[in-house]
Amino acid sequence: MLGNLSVPHDLILVERAVRLLQEGGFDVAVFGGWGEELRGLRPPRSHRDVDLVVLDAALEELDEFLHQSHEIPAKRLPHKRAFRLDDVAVELSLAFRTAHGAEIRWWDDDPVELAEFAISQIHRLPVANAAALASYRRSRPLLPDGLWDHDFRPDEPDVRTFVVPPRRVLRREDSVVVTVARLGDYVLRHYAFADRWIKINVTTDLDGHPAVYGDDDFTFNCDIATPMLRRGVASMLSTSFSTC
Secondary structure, X not given: OXXXXXXXXXXXXXXHHHHHHHHOOOEEEEOXXXXXXXXXXXXXXXXXXXXXXXXXXXXXXXXXXXXXXXXXXXXXXXXXXXXXXXXXXXXXXXXXEEOOEEEEEEOOOXXXXXXXXXXEEEOOEEEEOHHHHHHHHHHHHHOOOOEEEEEEOOOOOOOEEEEEOHHHEXXXXXXEEEEEEEEOOXXXXXXXXXXXXXXXXXXXXXXXXXXXXXOOOEOEEEEXXXXXXXXXXXXXXXXXXXXX
């Protein structure tokens, strides 16, 4: 029983996810919506995923653990990992203890303080404290989102996914998205459009001069592609057909 309520079926999945990580040697607590619900900060509702926080994890060990699980590669970020359990996403926020509680290093750029972070047991589960849950909930809308660029090519079996940190997104509008990537001594700028059947890549050196890069030895590359489709602020999709 949870209070005077029967244990919902999906809470059993939360318990399984927590136990898996604990058995792997990780310090973990229920976080996000499930944490708020268990703390009584909001009424019960349906959940699409499970949010947990992992404390002071050695990333090499965590990544090895996830390699043996059903990891979600697109969620391997500086501040997060994720895996699937019974086809449900279990998202792991990476936090580190500090003198004042704990913090999540969002994209390695923005430390998000979890106020007076502590863990206590509710229904035999370790749950983050109310102050930490509330401070994260307040901070989250102010944090910059990265960009997931999904590129499907009909001659390839899988969709390519490029994860772009917020500082590498130069322009993000309904009509155009511009991103930049550092490739050693080169810089690659990528342009995608909502009303054009092309995508463009431009390679320069670190001073902004046109430069040749890659096996194809290109400076300017134009892909014939479907117009980009955007979903919210964090995801876009296009289909590339050929190179011109």
